[in-house]
Amino acid sequence: MTDAPRYTPLAAALPASVPFVGPETQERSLGRPFTARLGANESLFGPSPQAITAMERAAREVWMYGDPENHDLRQALAAHHGVRPDNIVVGEGIDGLLGYLVRLLIGPGDPVVTSDGAYPTFNFHVTGFGGALHKVPYAGDLESPDALLARAAEVQAKLVYLANPDNPMGSHHPATTLAAMIDRLPQGTLLVLDEAYIDLAPEGTAVQIDADDPRVIRFRTFSKGYGMAGLRVGYAIAAPGLISAFNKVRNHFGMGRIAQAGALAALQDQAWLAQVRARVAEARASLAAIATANGLRPLPSATNFLTVDCGGDGAFARAVLTGLVARGIFVRMPFVAPHDRCIRVSCGDAAACAAFAAALPEALAAARG
Amino acid sequence: MTDAPRYTPLAAALPASVPFVGPETQERSLGRPFTARLGANESLFGPSPQAITAMERAAREVWMYGDPENHDLRQALAAHHGVRPDNIVVGEGIDGLLGYLVRLLIGPGDPVVTSDGAYPTFNFHVTGFGGALHKVPYAGDLESPDALLARAAEVQAKLVYLANPDNPMGSHHPATTLAAMIDRLPQGTLLVLDEAYIDLAPEGTAVQIDADDPRVIRFRTFSKGYGMAGLRVGYAIAAPGLISAFNKVRNHFGMGRIAQAGALAALQDQAWLAQVRARVAEARASLAAIATANGLRPLPSATNFLTVDCGGDGAFARAVLTGLVARGIFVRMPFVAPHDRCIRVSCGDAAACAAFAAALPEALAAARG
Incomplete structure (x- = not known):
């Protein structure tokens, strides 16, 4: 169409891409909010x-x-x-x-x-x-x-x-x-x-x-x-x-x-940051224990999330992730092999950990079945 | 320096420019806050x-x-x-x-x-x-x-x-x-x-x-x-x-x-917007009356600011602006002749209008003297 904007050659060649799909988009698609929002490495402990x-x-x-x-x-x-x-x-x-x-x-x-x-x-x-x-x-x-x-x-x-x-x-x-x-x-x-x-x-x-x-x-x-x-x-x-x-x-x-x-x-308020560090460490340990209890391997983490090796290939981890999402647990996973054998779970409070603990066995069973 | 970042030719040629100097910069330079912040066409009537x-x-x-x-x-x-x-x-x-x-x-x-x-x-x-x-x-x-x-x-x-x-x-x-x-x-x-x-x-x-x-x-x-x-x-x-x-x-x-x-x-909250429109119209009229009372010519305005023709050249308007700023009234002015014969004053509440009314005659006298 001759009236269309004349993009630069570079802009014309770019895809209209989105680096990450937001959890709200998934919630709209699921028709309900997530129970636990553990996919974007946000801090569930909040700000000072x-x-x-x-x-x-x-x-x-x-x-x-x-x-x-x-x-x-x-x-x-x-x-x-x-x-x-x-x-x-x-x-x-x-x-x-x-x-x-x-x-x-x-x-x-x-x-x-x-x-x-x-x-x-x-x-x-x-x-x-x-x-x-x-x-x-x-x-x-x-x-x-x-x-x-x-x-x-x-x-x-x-x-x-x-x-x-x-x-x-x-x-x-x-x-x-x-x-x-x-x-x-x-x-x-x-x-x-x-x-x-x-x-x-x-x-x-x-x-x-x-x-x-x-x-x-x-x-x-x-x-x-x-x-x-x-x-x-x-x-x-x-x-x-x-x-x-x-x-x-x-x-x-x-x-x-x-x-x-x-x-x-x-x-x-550095005191707040210090107690967040402590709570994150605690949550990392809880998430790791949940993963281990389900036969998965938690990787060492220096962050506010835990990357969990699901023990299979990318398709298997994707199936686990899909099962978690379907059960109201928002998580993400690495994009590229061999890291896409993992899912990535943000540290949360006790309620979020409990929700993850409840959903994981079901998601794993669904992925294996 | 060979270790310096290798900018694109375009970036290397650009000035490190700032489209507008912020009022906070001026306040730091003046060593005190402005009495009336009327330079950035902000809405002194605030949000809903x-x-x-x-x-x-x-x-x-x-x-x-x-x-x-x-x-x-x-x-x-x-x-x-x-x-x-x-x-x-x-x-x-x-x-x-x-x-x-x-x-x-x-x-x-x-x-x-x-x-x-x-x-x-x-x-x-x-x-x-x-x-x-x-x-x-x-x-x-x-x-x-x-x-x-x-x-x-x-x-x-x-x-x-x-x-x-x-x-x-x-x-x-x-x-x-x-x-x-x-x-x-x-x-x-x-x-x-x-x-x-x-x-x-x-x-x-x-x-x-x-x-x-x-x-x-x-x-x-x-x-x-x-x-x-x-x-x-x-x-x-x-x-x-x-x-x-x-x-x-x-x-x-x-x-x-x-x-x-x-x-x-x-x-x-469109009702809030409607009352802001009314208060802006009122403030425009007040500012125009102040300008007129000081022998200046207010221009018609369809905005939340009033542009005031100071009746001289750019140097004169600049002097008026400087006088206002020195008296705690933050205003701006057009950059380019012949519009730089004007100053530009945001609409404010009664207190802001009063502060402008008090400072303007002094600023004019200083600019003329």
Whole structure:
């Protein structure tokens, strides 16, 4: 049709894809709400009560735009991390910030390296800007720094992505491994270090990085440990030059006032985060016990979810997942073999664990039958 | 430095620009808060109390991601406008949606037409994707459909931008003028119709458009009439093909849960919007009377702000603005001559009007002296 919009060649060639189907879509299709929402690695323990109060207060002031500089939040984050505010950019979740980063560096054909089965939203952005994705296999259930570095050197990657801890496997590398990886980065390759789950990881997982080091940008979020996935606040720590480059492309007024207030209050309540860590550890143990009791193998987890090896192939795990979903338990699973032998279950409270425990044997029986 | 990120040629060439300096930045520089915040066309009358309640409730559920399909809000918006949900995309304010639209259509060198002095954030996006901006003059204080159409035909523009009502002048065209403009759009030119202020405009301003018409995309927001600028919710109405194309590039989980809940509740409280319209009209009249009493000329306004001709050149209006800011009154002014003879004042409550009335004579005297 001649009147249709004239898309760019790149946009015309892109699929109208969705990185993840939301649980609400599944609920509408099922015709009823889930009993337990354990598929998106949200924090069922919720945000700090102080953050809730701050958000409620901000709701009454929401007629005002948020501060486009995110000044107060960046100051607080800088103090928290012992860096300077010009080392920090705040944005609409890690997803939004990854999009800006990819836009800044990646044009048609530019090489990017990631692990096959790692975060699909990063891939969505790379593909969306025409980048050439090169995928290396995991080493077992761990992302492989060696494989990532080798491929990055081979293709002269502009970006190499690694999540530590990893999603969807829940595995992690110690800080020392990351430090060694950074020292071996090829010239001109920027490490995209996604630390979304770092707040739930064991001590010694977060690598010490000079915030002015131009070889790395690290991403953090209020979605996981802080329990505010629906608030959409992430941030990145990097050298000032790269941080400043975000101002070339970001949606300057994109951070809402409630989001800014909620994140700031959450950051100031580290005691809440500490008790969430404890409750997550407890829930991980409960979920692992449930899996084991059903003959399944829980993988070690440094996150707020447990990845469970169902002991069969992808089709079997898919059948278990389908059985759980049909029984009102929202879970997800890795996309790629051999990890798709697993399902991925978010940590929840006692009621959520009990719902999972009740549904799992039935789902397994259905999958086996 | 060889280790620095390798930006795309386009990104490397972009300035780290900010479309608008926020009032908080000015407050930090002044060392005190503004008495009256009248510069960003926010709604001092605030959001519906029902929306506040909905946001407070959602704050306690913010551990969950928002529905990536924005299903409930799109359903309600479709019913409200008498269109289908597949005619609607919801996003992070009009700013965010404009960015996605430009990304879908505009690559390096692609022609885009707008008015010189119109919305700078649209220009920010066009420049950010390498588009070639062609600017035509206003006709007096009105954007000129004739000039926009002529230039669009001449350069074979992919996009032509028009805001109705206009920002920063507050002027508007009747629906009939827009309808005639749409019928004269060049083949292959998409009209970007920014209706951010339409909720405050006189009856007969909103043009009737078949939502499936591929020649137009219209933008609406909860930032102005609905009083929720800090919530970041905008939407666009267009043909399903174009709406679906947003799914190729948008941040699918970018809409927060509080934003979705607040916007839905606000939409359902049309009585609140009606009383805001009445209070805005009253405030416009008060501000106009203050301007007139000070020997200035208020321009006709179809928005929630009043543009005031200070009767001199850009330097004089700038001096008046500086005087107001120094006296705790946050206002802005148009960027481009001859409109920069004006200052732009948002409608406020009686206290805000009184603060403006008290500061204006002093600011004028200082500017004249």
